[in-house]
Amino acid sequence: MSEQAVRVRFAPSPTGPLHIGGVRTALFNYLFARKNKGDFILRIEDTDQARYVPGAEEYIVEALNWCGIDFNEGIISGGPHSPYRQSERKQIYREYEEILTGKGLAYLAFDTPEELDALRKEAEQTNRTFTYNALNRERLDNSIALSEDEVNEKIRAGIPYVIRYRMPDDHWIEFHDIIRGKVEVNTRTLDDKILMKADGMPTYHLANVVDDHLMEISHVIRGEEWLPSTPLHVLLYEGFGWKESMPQFAHMPLTLKPDGQGKLSKRDGDRLGFPVFPLEWTQPGTGEVSSGYRETGYFPEAFINILALLGWSPGTEQEIFTMDELIEAFSLERIVKAGSRFDPEKARWFNHQYLIRKPDAELAVWLGSELEKRKLKFDPEYTAKVIFLVRERAFLLPDLWTQSWFFFSRPDAYDEKVARKVWKEDTASLIREVRALLAPLDPFISSAIEPVIKELVSSREISFGKVMNPLRLVFVGTNLGPGLMDMMEVLGKEEILGRIDAGLEKIPAILS
DSSP states (O other): OOTTOOEEEEOOOSSSSOOHHHHHHHHHHHHHHHHTTOEEEEOBOOOOGGGOOTTHHHHHHHHHHHHTOOOSEETTTBOTTOOOBGGGOHHHHHHHHHHHHHTTSEEEEOOOHHHHHHHHHHHHTTTOOOOOSTTTGGGSSBTTTSOHHHHHHHHHTTOOOEEEEOOOTTOEEEEEETTTEEEEEEGGGOOOOEEEOTTSOBOHHHHHHHHHHHTTOOEEEEEGGGGGGHHHHHHHHHHHTOGGGOOEEEEEOOEEOTTSSSBOOHHHHHHHTOOSBSSOEEOTTTOOEEOBHHHHTOOHHHHHHHHHTSSBOOSSSOOOOOHHHHHHHOOGGGBOSSOEEOOHHHHHHHHHHHHHHSOHHHHHHHHHHHHHHTTOOOOHHHHHHHHHHHGGGOSSHHHHHHTTGGGTSOOSSOOHHHHHHHOOTTHHHHHHHHHHHHTTOSSOOHHHHHHHHHHHHHHHTOOHHHHHHHHHHHHHSSSOOSOHHHHHHHHOHHHHHHHHHHHHHHHHHHHO
């Protein structure tokens, strides 16, 4: 592999829906690859078969497609390093595990889960922590403590065993992290991690090191939760003789709860009312539905923009970025070490910025689909005019409907609380006078409507609100909506006069 060749991978586990923290990891890998004209690989790390969730892999692919994150190689597009699904690479890992055991860098351990639990509980009683390492491995049930004959007898008897890495005693491991700088760890703080489970499947530690080497990965960009495992990975690279081709590491900060106290979780989203997954997810078995950013009404470009600024700074005041602009500005060196607090209100703000920049015709297509669901039929040109009036009030796509429904359906009820506030003894006569002034207007446009109403207000020496507030109630049924003159123009004279007549008839009745 040439020193200049950038090759990165995103390697999620199909154990459930893809968390927004996972999407951010994929995004940062993608941006780095594209910035450096390198390759981006999608690999599925499904070695933990007990936690495999049906549909999770398909969800990952669909979510990344929605986000606009594409791959050069992987489970969908294939490539020269197939297969890209770890469950299909089982024999490869066995070969490399045998290299480690042959060198004495790994060993067989026959300890049962019950025996290990008993040792942990025993240690807890004396305020200690049980660690399987050089301090006790020679007293445990493994191929280091047992004779070769005893080991062979256990194997012939079919006694299950795992393969553990033989962590050297009192050895300093040093490596450089692009984000965190120099990292030093003493092996006495580490345990002999399992590399191969009793079912013959590798753990993450063995599989990811072998795959990253064979797939010629140049940079491992992943979450900081993997930082404590990196010393072992460094030792594995050295043990295989791959130190010179070992990838560079960059461990990203956590995505934190809105209050900054701890890692963002699904429970936080449920509690505070915002999604933590890119797409809606239905949990197999229970049918529990978790909301997604797509279904909630976010644009994928806005969602990506939100995630890009979680833990990364462009070094400028710019906040709104296209994907191409993110690629151009991105660098690993501008990722911060500290965790990044997720702000759901800021996320809504980002989406609003994208929404108000969309062409009216594009948003009208979405609103048109909402009208179809409600069996309402309106000309797309009319719908686009409505969009123009309400878009500034919308943050998410569903807001386009909640802010505009009254353009497509005459109110069948009036807010009594609002009515009692704005409808006085002389209001009905004022509204009748407004009707009489509007009826002959031609053309019926806001620039013609406004001076007529202003003249009425001036001649009567009353406040503007004394006329406009009850008119809004008549047109909408409550005190919502955009500018009244523009609303009247879009609704048209016939509809406006009809709503005035209906309001004059119904509103006094609810107040009596």
